[in-house]
Amino acid sequence: MNAQYLQLGKETLSFQQIQTLLQKKQQISVSEEAWKAIDHCRKYLDRKIESNDQLFYGINTGFGYLQNVKINNDQIEELQYNLLKSHACGLGEEVPHEIVKLMLVFKIKSLSYGYSGVQTTTVQRLIDMHNHDVIPVVYTQGSLGASGDLAPLSHLCLPLIGLGKVYYEGKCIPAQQLEKLLNWKPVSLKSKEGLALINGTQFMSAYGMYCLQKAHRLIQWADLIAAISLDAFFCNAQPFHPSIHRIRPHKGQVETAQNIINFLNGSEIVNAPGKAVQDPYSFRCIPQVHGATKDTFNHILEVFLQEINAVTDNPNVFPDEDLILSGGNFHGQPLALNLDFLAIAMSELSSISERRTYQLISGQRDLPLFLVKNPGLNSGFMIPQYTAAGIVSENKQLCTPASVDSISSSNNQEDHVSMGANAATKCLRVINNVEKVLAIELLTAVQALDFRKPQKSSPIIEKVASKFRQHVLFNEADRVLHDDIIKSINFIRLEQLER
Secondary structure, three states: OOOOEEEEOOOOOOHHHHHHHHHHOOEEEEOHHHHHHHHHHHHHHHHHHHOOOOOOOOOOEOOHHHOOOEOOHHHHHHHHHHHHHHHOOOEEEEOOHHHHHHHHHHHHHHHOOOOOOOOHHHHHHHHHHHHOOOEEOOEEEOOOOOOOOHHHHHHHHHHHHOOOEEEEOOEEEEHHHHHHHHOOOOOOOOOOHHHHHHOOOHHHHHHHHHHHHHHHHHHHHHHHHHHHHHHHOOOOOHHHOHHHHHOOOOHHHHHHHHHHHHHHOOOOOOOOOOOOOOOOHHHHOHHHHHHHHHHHHHHHHHHHHHHHOOOOOOOEEEHHHOEEEOOOOOOOHHHHHHHHHHHHHHHHHHHHHHHHHHHHOOOOOOOOHHHOOOEOOEOOOHHHHHHHHHHHHHHHHHOOOOOOOOOOEOOOOEOOOOOHHHHHHHHHHHHHHHHHHHHHHHHHHHHHHHOOOOOOOOHHHHHHHHHHHOOOOOOOOOOOHHHHHHHHHHHHHHOOOOO
16 A cells, blocks of 8 residues: 555554654545445445335434434435535634544545445545545534534535535635536435434544644653753652552553653763752652553543544444444544543643743742843743743633533434533643643743753753754843744644654
8 A cells, every 4th residue: 555545444543544644644545345335335225215115314304303204205315415504504713624634534434334325426525625635614613512513524525515615725715616626526415425424423533633643742742841840950860760650550650750760861960969858749740640641641542543443423324234223323422521531631731831830930949030140130931931820720721521511402302412522622722732831841941951051961851952942042131932932832843752
């Protein structure tokens, strides 16, 4: 298989494949086995409808509370068009383009198993949209996270029938204009297809996987930045001794302690005499706090990998068993709970990070107050900590769980919903905030470390600090620190992690 392509089918998608897809902007294809399964299911469904007067939800009936309204065979195609149009009720900000592309990939993946009754031409058009970098305009608000992500997925799929708007070659244009540019014709949707397209958890799962890949990087940076702060604050290395963690062997805790030891290996500062017997919790308990976030991350990743490799529309078609079954695989409760959990776990990384920043500017341990020469005339690093504190407080507010809420809809037919879409969008806000707070700690820690000279930290930390100084100079006197913080954010976002 060409490394520029990611092939979708029955094989399980891995986290590494998702990371590669995002980093290298791969194109996608579908396996021959998947094409056969899709076609087999569609042909079965066509035969079933032609030879049977039975009501099948969403195939020859209305939707939601209108489930008992029979739709004549000659109106079934119109039913699918009406479904996409009527459910495209999204509002709010536009979903980031990378997440929209993940939505396309995960929708194709779910359809590729051959339990959804779609046409091969429909799947091919979704593939073409992804590979031609056609980005439908999708909005963040509108999904209750239970009947599938109805509104966001409707906007995602409107271009299939020549409606909605898309981004193409950097411009936002009507889907009809795109069809002329690419010589595409609208897809003629058959029975069940509209429902297969807009039922599913692809909005929540795309947000979740995007958050997870970003969280994965920030978790690694958090350990490295904490190690810089440890040396800058002249901390004792005793809390990271393997014996301590051997008797409370949470996997993430053990891993974090070892990471810190590795990062500090060879430091002159860490072995210098005169250390305090105990350091503040924000330094001493790094393994316990960072480690708990890692263990949470691993649990949540397992849930999301299960989800993106599953079928989540309704009803489900089983050609070989001669079954069409209506159920609830679109309900986002597993995702909602874990998106809330991820937000909480990542928020704690920012919480403890801000406390280390606070300690570094406090004027203790032979560091100047606010890490600047001539404090008083200069405010130094006083206000970046304010910014970090404000962001940490915002995260606390955002970490109120969305998943404990539910509002009945569809005339009480859909009487319990997950609110997973709200959990998803606020989780991304939390993770973006964590990146900012860690960037402020990095900015502060490298400034503090410079005051330890001529003593040197470890080779790894000295290398990171040297690279950082290529972007952000030592702060001799007050300047506009917004610019430095933005550079620090970009450093974390773009710089390769040291090991």
